[in-house]
Amino acid sequence: MLDPVAPPKSDTTVEFCLNGRTTAVSAAPASRLSKVLRDELRQTGTKVGCDAGDCGACTVLVDDEPVCSCLMAVGQAEGRSVTTIEGLAHHSPNAARLQQSFLDHGAAxxxxxxxxxxxxxxxxxDRNPAPTETQVMDAIGGVLCRCTGYRKIVEAILAVRQAPAAAPMPEAGSAVGSRVVRLDGLRKVNGTEIFGADEWPADALLLRAVRSPHHRARFRFGDLDAFVAAHPGIVRILTAKDVTGENCFGVIPAFADQPVFAETEARFRGEAVAAIVGEAEAIEALDLSEFPVTWEELPASTTMDAALAEDAPLVHQGRPGNVLVRGRVVRGDVDRALAEADVVVEGLFETGFVEHAYIEPEAGFARRVGNRIEVQACTQAPYMDRDDIARVLGLAPEDVRIIPTAVGGGFGSKLDLSVQPFIALAAWLLRRPVRMTYTRPESIMTTTKRHPARIRARAGATRDGRLVGLDFTGDFNTGAYASWGPTVANRVPVHASGPYLVPHYRALTRAVLTHLVPAGAFRGFGVPQAAIAQEQLYDELAGRLGLDPLEFRIANALTDELPTVTGQVLGKGVGIKACFEALRPHWKRARAEAEVFNAAAKGTLRRGAGVAGMWYGCGNTSLPNPSTIRVGLKRNGRLSLHQGAVDIGQGSNTVITQICADAIGAPLARFDLVSADTDITPDGGKTSASRQTFVSGKAAELAGRELRKAILRLANAGDGARLLFEGDRVTVEDGGQRWTIALSELPLDEHGYVLTGEATFDPPTSPLDENGQGDPYAVYGFGAHMVEVEVDLELGLVKALKITAAHDVGKAINPMLVEGQIEGGAAQGLGLALMEEFLPGKGENLHDYLIPSAGDMPPVESILIEDASPVGPFGAKGIGEQALIPTAPAILNAIFHATGVRIRRVPATPSRVREALAAVHSRG
Structure with missing residues (x-):
């Protein structure tokens, strides 16, 4: 733990009881209680996600009542009792039971x-020992969660009065497949986990960015030196001229185009043009309306149509036009196939910007250590951060150290740099630590979003229900800079067929530059948008042919021996048909129940059930994608796992350890995790594209097997030998013989271990040719969701009643964590379908931008299919990205079943549903 932060000077003392002890603190009475608790009393378990009472992360007990501490002045706590997460277990016996129940149920x-x-x-x-599910949902309704989908939280609360289930650590060799509680879970439930905004050196300066208020504007600065002189406590103002290396960064090196600071023209609302660095009190008191900058608003391309117009202003200097990149996959003769098809359907589909809305805003600090820079921040990609910061500062990569904190949700946006270049540059130049935390409006205004899409597609089938062709064109609004636009444009054409045999296929995509916030990676990389189009068209085909939508999908589903639209024959591990077949009994029940309900309905409510399938390639598209893992055996008999795969909530800290443990044949309890840090962990690659369980997990399996071989060599034992770890000794049993290795007597290797296993895994793929033919991914995950909905025909309100989700995960390394990913993904899919759309310049808060709350999420039944991949660790595939993809199209298909109305622009808000219903009614 770093030095505590010195409290600001104040003549006022506020006294209250904090976690059972009388506490006096010097603070302005109007200061937020949350800020005083965190910054001055170091109760950092109380989190701040919005400073507006919208997210509930800062909830504390005040006189035993839950209160958003960001909305309460510390002066209001005078003489009262305040309980934070740090003291909760001592305050109430229910809290301790809850913490264990959260662990047991995977609720964190x-x-x-x-x-x-x-x-x-x-x-x-404390007031109601036996609440109902509705009462639980009401109680937590003011606390937002973006990861879990709420269901495991509700289950954990309802189960707290039950005797805790015994969950001992699995025996050696049986970790894979066990419902192991998160190995890092205790820190999450007791409030000791360190996130980006939770610690910084006591002498750290604070940094605040100056950002463009316009979508596009030319600007010039006034007298910056005079501004500094007029504001005591401000140390320096940084602009583009202060960047010591290249004034650009980007997640894809060939498309690194985003400046740290705009130089003469800002290209989107929120782009940084300067940074003010100084003492915290001075920075917090700043009125940025006084900052000496003059803006000249310029014509802006804020739609793709505007950007594609011949006279559109260039969004990106140096590029011919505003098309950043194109994607293409073509197979067969789609024009002829559709001309000869018995039935053809077509449609135009649109999606908008979607905000990641993780509850943790971006935060971190940087400090200069000699001629090196260290950055501690929330990130999904430490080695990518290292390379970008080295570029910005003009340093060698080895002179940059990235230390990831715990990450309070990521989903893709924390792959891109946020606070890192600002604080690194300031700390480097000023030789003092510098910290920065985004406000919620700043986070929403400036960080990457899901790409808005405009998709036109035609699909055809034969009279007996066989797909013959799909013609797909998609434009994706990538905003002002590249970010992951090239990845989306190239991933979508591979996936836009869905997990089906489509003999004749053409998918053409464009990533289009506009003067809007950059769009980047977001759980699915464009595939969820494509699925909204393709899965509705396939439903329409089934309807036109008089076929059951589920059976239509089963008849066309890929199998081990059928080629994908890139010509790849996947071989073993294609479990999509099994996923659909697992839904059959649920589908028959739900469709029949909906028909009975609707036949008897006298009011405005109607019910429907919809289904959708998905597939998703794990990792990069036809590009190298390696991970390296190191595991070392210490003299005390414990194992250190150097695991650089950042855990953003998906569970990689636990899952990768389970894999490594079984590869060695060692007990899981013997492991010490060395978390991601570019100085001490090998490059585990970025946490994205459902790659960590598959890629880093495979590297962990290989590293574990290397260490096992090294141990066996010491005893000259065979591969089938059994290892027993006892204190500082390892006993090898093989064929009735035993050898004991005294670890304390062995020399240490260059890593400081008795023995080390290290391995790199890079999935086998091949480049795509000019028509997108080749092997873009080594492993695909598959899944199918069925959603039951209720629609109010008068209000246009859609309510999800139940989600049934079948996923082929190859091998469920940890079934509890897999379920958590499915439920969390389904919640984000529900938001995509029904409520989430970010309009740049509007709704830059969690009050106006709606994400699902506990009351919005229905029960989720997960069905795990294990069609093992021959490539993945113990047969495992990824699950994180896939879980989101089929939910939205399944909901849209369910709306059609309930109402006969197709919604082709999402989200399906009540106004859009009512408009669609009215249009159908007006046509008779």
Whole structure:
């Protein structure tokens, strides 16, 4: 733990009881209680996600009542009792039971909302020991979660009065497949986990960015030196001229185009043009309206149509036009196939910007250590950060150290740099630590979004229900800079067929530059948008042919021996048909129940059930994608796992350890995790594209097997030998013989271990040719969702009643964590379908931008299919990205079943549903 932060000077002392002890603190009475708790009393378990009472992460008990501490002045706490997560277990016996129940049920994923959830749930149980599910949902309704989908949280609260289930660590060799509680879970439930905004050196300066208020504007600065002189406590103002290396960064090196600071022209609302660095009190008191910058608003391309117009202003200097990149996959003769098809359907589909809305805003600090820079921040990609910061500062990569904190949700946006270049540059130049935390409006305004899409597609089938062709064109609004636009444009054409045999296929995509916030990676990389189009068209084909939508999909589903649209024959591990077949009994029940309900309905409510399938390639598209893992055996008999795969809530800290343990044949309890740090962990690659369980997990399996071989060599034992870890000794049993290795007597290797296993895994893929033919991914995950909905025909309101989700995960390394990913993904899919759309310049908060709350999420039944991949670790595939993809199209298909109306622009808000219903009614 770093030095505590010195409190600001104040003549006012506020006294209250904090976690059972009388506390006096010097603070302005109007200061937010949340800020005083965190910054001055170091109760950092209380999280701040919005400073507006919208997210509930800062919930504490005040006189035993849950309160958003960001909305309460510390002066209001005078003489009262305040309980934070740090003291909750001592305050109430229900809290301790809740913490264990959260662990047992997998209710804490990233952990950023967990303290608020536990505080709210404790208050409920203290007044009502046996609440109903509805009462639980009401109690936690003010605390938002973006990871779990809420269902495991609700289950954990309802189960707290039951005797805790015994969950001992699995025996050696049986970790894979076990419902192991998160190995890092205790820190999440007791409030000790360190996130980006939770620690910094006591002498750290604070940094605040100056950002463009316009979508596009030319600007010039006034007298910056005079501004500094007029504001005591400000140390320096940084602009583009202060960048010591290249004033650009980007997640894809060939498309690294985003400046740290705009130089003469800002290309989107929120782009940084300068940074003010100084003492915290001075920075927090700043009125940026006084900052000496003059803006000249310029014509802006804020739609793709505007950007593609012949006279559109160039968004990106140096590029011919505003098309950043094109994607293409073509197979067969789609024009002829559709001309000869018995039935053809077509449609135009649109999606908007979607905000990641993780509860943790971007945060971190940087400090200069000699001629090196260290950055501690929330990130999904430490080695990518290292390379970008080295570029910006003009340093060698080895002179940059990235230390990831715990990440309070990521979903793709924390792959891109946020605070890192600002604080690194300031700390480098000023030789003092510098910290920065985004406000919620700043986070929403400036960080990457899901790409808005405009998709036109035609699909055809034969009379007997066989797909013959799909013609797909998609434009994706990538905003002002590249970010992951090239990845989306190239991934979508591979996936836009869905997991079906489509003999004749053409998919053409464009990533289009506009003067809007950059769009980047977001759980699915464009595939969810494509699925909304393709899965609705396939439903329409089934309807036109008089076929059951589920059976139509089963008849066309890929199998081991059928080629994909890139010509790849996947071989073993294609479980999509099994996923659909697992839904059959649920489908028959749900469709029949909906028909009975609707036949008897006298009011405005109608019910429907819809289905959709998905597939998703794990990792990069036809590009190298390696991970390296190191495991070392220490003299005390414990194992250090150097695991650079950042856990953003998906569970990689636990899952990769389970894999490594079984590869060695060692007990899981013997492992010490050395988390991601570019100085001490090998490059585990970025946490994205459902690659960590598959790629880093495979590297962990190989590294574990290398260490096992090294141990066996010491005893000259065979591969089938059994290892027994006992204190500082390892016993090898083989064929009735035993050898004991005294670890304390062995020399240490260059890593400081007795023995080390290290391995790199790079999935086998091949480049795509000019028509997109080749092997873009080594492993695909598959899945199918069925959603039951209720639609109010008068209000246009759609309510999800149940989600049934079947996923082929190859091998469920940890079934509890797999379920958590499915439920969390389904919640984000529900948001995509029904409520989420970001309009740049509007709704830059969690009050106006709606994400699902506990009351919006229906029960989720997960069905795990294990069609093992011959490539993945113990047969495993990824699951994180896939879980989101089929939910939205399944909901849209369910709306059609309930109402006969197709919604082709999402989200399907009540106004859009009512408009569609009215249009159908007007046509008779």
């Amino acid at each position: 994923q990233c952990g950023i909302c967990t303290p608020g959830m536990l505080v709210a749930a404790t208050a409920l149980l």
